[in-house]
Amino acid sequence: MVEEEGFRRYVAHIILWIGIAVVAFPVYIAFVASTQDNALIANGQMSLLPGGHFFEVYYQTIFVGTSGSTREPVGNMMLNSLVMALLIAVGKIAISIISAYAIVYFRFPFRMPIFWIIFITLMLPVEVRIYPTYKIVADLHMLDSYAGLSLPLIASATATLLFRQFFMTCRTSCWRPPASTAPVPCASSGIRCCRCRAPTWRRCS
Amino acid sequence: MQKQAIFQSRLLPYALVAPQLAIVLIFFYWPALQAVIQSFLLQDAFGLSTTFVWFENYVELFKDAAYFEAIVRTFLFSFAIAVSSLSFALLLAVMADKPLRGSMLYRTLLIWPYAVAPPVVGVLWIFMLHPSLGVLSRYLRNMGIDWNPLLDGDQAAALIILAAAWKQISYNFLFFLAGLQAIPKSVFEAAAIDGARPMRRFWTVTFPLLSPTIFFLLVVNIVYAFFDTFGIIDTMTRGGPGTSTVTLVYKVYSDGLLGGNLGSSAAQSVILMVMVIVLTGIQFRFVERKVTY
DSSP states (O other), X not given: OOOOOHHHHHHHXXXXXXXXXXXXXXHHHHHHHHTSOHHHHHTTOOOXXXXXXXXXXXXXXXXXXXXXXXXXXXXXXXXXHHHHXXXXXXXXXXXXXHHHHHHXXXXXXXXXHHHHHHHHGGGSOTXXXXXXXXXXHHHTTOTTSHHHHXXXXXXXXXXXXXXXXXXXXXXXXXXXOOTTSOOOOOHHHHHHHHHOOSSOOOOOO | OOOOOOBOOSSHHHHHXXXXXXXXXXXXXXXXXXXHHHTTEEEOTTSSOEEEOTTHHHHHHHXXXXXXXXXXHHHHHHHHHHHHHHHHHHHHHHHHTSOOTTHHHHHXXXXXXXXXXXXXXXXXXXHHHOXXXXXXXXXXXXXXXXXXXXXXXXXXXXXXXXXXXXXXHHHHHHHHHHHHXXXXXXXXXXXHHTTOOHHHHIIIIIHHHTHXXXXXXXXXXXXXXXXXXXXXXXXXXXXXXXXXXXXXHHHHHIIIIITOOHHHHHHHHHHHHHHHHHHHHHHHHHHHHHHHO
């Protein structure tokens, strides 16, 4: 490695610490604000050091809800978010792993058109089609349900694309069967063979 | 796609793609189609009657000065966000790539804000720069700067750009660091032996070798600035003061859901969709070209 002179090393350290300060300061301020009295923040008199209201504020927001309004406690919202995130993650992985598998390991009519139909969804973020999507969910009577919240977000091609790429890097030699045996299309064979080191075909159980 | 076909089955592949196809058709193509149809319709204020007006919504849009301003504003925002965030992240990545004591600590501390979501970014920056709540606003006013992004459109725009660029620093840093570490150290040593000073080494060796990463990040950042800044704008300024922070995506939302002008909102969605497709197309062309070099 090229040697760095002493002076330049110090400059690098200083720049990195400035960078860390820039990146961390907003989050730090939010934390400080969360430990202070409401009135103090509203006055713009907030200090830069944490105050003494830590437990009070966090207990209030997580379990009770904002006082003076009908806002739900954050604990409930966190639970909702968790359920939604898990549904989306599991749903996305489940449907895209099998569709990517089909697209890579089978030859069937309309294979490429189907791939493109899925691929194009990458190009239009939810923000742009938010209103029509809302309308569809309403038409399907899925408002106010976890299904209505998560299904529109499962309709994305990112996972399919990544799984397709992964399957394509798998060693084809693993699949080459002995002359007598017919290849068996089962999902477990795909996953196991991707891991196999020896260029031999293994029968999937 | 060049992979050998391994398995023969007539119905199984269709069964495997069916679930995703169903979801994509119902929750992507159906709404997208509705947006396209809606963009050709004109609805009265009470939603009682609709008439088919061909391209009137589009024509109205392009005649509308406010829409034109939103386009220019969106591009300016995207450019400012991408350039400021990328250059700061690149500077940090080049520094963190040096063999310094504690460089692992630096890297960790610079990466973690990646997890902060856009609307939260808005709230964080409100705590710092809101005219009456903000911690930093006090100091700005003490310095004699008349800081009030709730009244001053330029300041509001600067605030959005700062917050949006801040959010992308970690992401860009991560990719730049990976890109830098992929460059073989021997080329730097060769340049150093030839007598190139650090600045010159950066511009003639590092920067060109990093160009695929830079280009990839440029496109990602522009798309981010187009769409993901919605959350930041909505929590910080709601497009105001006036319309000085209304971007194209925010206009789709405010015209459609708040203003009730569904036809125009749908037409804007369609235009945005075309823009994203063009951007993605450009990205793919360039990335393909870079891969072969």
